[in-house]
Amino acid sequence: MSSTSYIGGAILALLLAGYIAQRYGLPPPAPKIAGVDLGTTYSSIGIYHAVTGETTIIPDDLGKKSVPSVVAFLPNGTVLIGTRAVEQQEKNPRRTIYDAKRFIGRTFEANNADFLADQKRYPFVIKLDDSGRAYFMVLLDTGDKRRRKKHVKSALNQVVISVPAEFGEKQRNFTGKAAELAGMEVRRVISEPTAAALAYGLHKKTGVESVVVVDLGGGTLDVSAMAGNNRLGGQDFNDRVQRHIIKKLEEKFGKTITDKEDLQQIRMDIEKAKIRLTSVPKAMISLKLKAVGEWSYELTREEFEQLNDDLLRAIEKPIEAALADANLKPEDVDEIVLVGGSTQVPAVRKIVGRYFRKSPNFGIDPELAVVTGASVQAGVIGGGWPLQVAAMELPTKKRKRHFFTEEQKKNEQDKEI
Numbered sequence: 001m002s003s004t005s006y007i008g009g010a011i012l013a014l015l016l017a018g019y020i021a022q023r024y025g026l027p028p029p030a031p032k033i034a035g036v037d038l039g040t041t042y043s044s045i046g047i048y049h050a051v052t053g054e055t056t057i058i059p060d061d062l063g064k065k066s067v068p069s070v071v072a073f074l075p076n077g078t079v080l081i082g083t084r085a086v087e088q089q090e091k092n093p094r095r096t097i098y099d100a101k102r103f104i105g106r107t108f109e110a111n112n113a114d115f116l117a118d119q120k121r122y123p124f125v126i127k128l129d130d131s132g133r134a135y136f137m138v139l140l141d142t143g144d145k146r147r148r149k150k151h152v153k154s155a156l157n158q159v160v161i162s163v164p165a166e167f168g169e170k171q172r173n174f175t176g177k178a179a180e181l182a183g184m185e186v187r188r189v190i191s192e193p194t195a196a197a198l199a200y201g202l203h204k205k206t207g208v209e210s211v212v213v214v215d216l217g218g219g220t221l222d223v224s225a226m227a228g229n230n231r232l233g234g235q236d237f238n239d240r241v242q243r244h245i246i247k248k249l250e251e252k253f254g255k256t257i258t259d260k261e262d263l264q265q266i267r268m269d270i271e272k273a274k275i276r277l278t279s280v281p282k283a284m285i286s287l288k289l290k291a292v293g294e295w296s297y298e299l300t301r302e303e304f305e306q307l308n309d310d311l312l313r314a315i316e317k318p319i320e321a322a323l324a325d326a327n328l329k330p331e332d333v334d335e336i337v338l339v340g341g342s343t344q345v346p347a348v349r350k351i352v353g354r355y356f357r358k359s360p361n362f363g364i365d366p367e368l369a370v371v372t373g374a375s376v377q378a379g380v381i382g383g384g385w386p387l388q389v390a391a392m393e394l395p396t397k398k399r400k401r402h403f404f405t406e407e408q409k410k411n412e413q414d415k416e417i
Contacts, residue, residue, distance in 0.1 A: 031048060033187055033378035033381055035047070037195070037370040038175065039217055040069060040101040040102060040217055042067060045057070047378070055375045056375075067081075067083065070086050074088075077141075093123035094139070103134040115134070123260040124138070157183060160186075164215075164217075165193050166220060167191075175189060187378070190377055193215050195373030197337065199372035200361060200363060209334055211336075216338075217234065218340075233342060234274070241299065241307055241308075248297060249291075249292060266287060277300075277301045278346060281300060283298070285297045316351065333356055333358075336356050338361070338366050340370075
């Protein structure tokens, strides 16, 4: 018997087993592999269920499906993650780490402008080792440090993990290494836009030939898999507003805000205001700072858009590049998918809709689209029923086009002054 016959027999057996399970209600096989969206701002994990084809996003102990990508260290060495870390962030800014994904797998020269700006931007300490790799220095109290390990009994020690389309081979390898250090076996690393397409079922829709995925998260913008801006995301929107608020405080009180806890409070309140502005036209920022006391500021959606005007306009450049690389015009695109929490900003949706002259697909929560797709891919690799088509991607060595606007360069330089 030929190898082809063996393969054909295996597929037939799997199809038959799937039919019997659906017809007679036999229990489906337990998930073997989890899908992970390791985001700059939020992370999620999900599993694909055979037979039903459903995907479950696993919530944390507080019931949240999108878990903040934040790790904190208390002075005695206790480690907090996710929401628990965020809750104490305002009072413990030097020991609370976030946005770490922006540094993974990258090396910097000591005089790199982006790195120098980031050292000033974050309240925690970032340094470079002898190889130019960034690391975070967290100072703890002296004395006996005891670390408690939380053992989780689970067969799900294999993962499919998603990364930005801009990640090259080195960054993907380091992402995989990080997962392995956490005790996970990485079965595949896929791009976030690819995962999003799987989440929306675009791999099995009829009549859909050309799809554009606009992925705007907390730290990066990706368009499909061939264009993007690795310094454009929700945190960059927040930075613009933060500089504006600090300027207003200086004008009002004649003081420069330098206290780390004050700056952290401003950053967190701006994030809350940005989220509120996705559904209402105005949001109040109420602060109680060490330097100046209590102060409130009403931020309007219009002002938010004005402060970020060049960043919002910059969204179109990667879209144009992605279409040009694919020899497509806006009217040739059958489906537009928005992914990432920052695509919930009304101005972002308006820009994308205006560019393509059609409404994007809003069928799935944009914050959960990537983890849903990664979970589907995990189900495929794990042999889940019903059979599905696995994601195929271009080699990571085929570099995509990066965009960094002149306005952004100037603003980053201004932050250093």
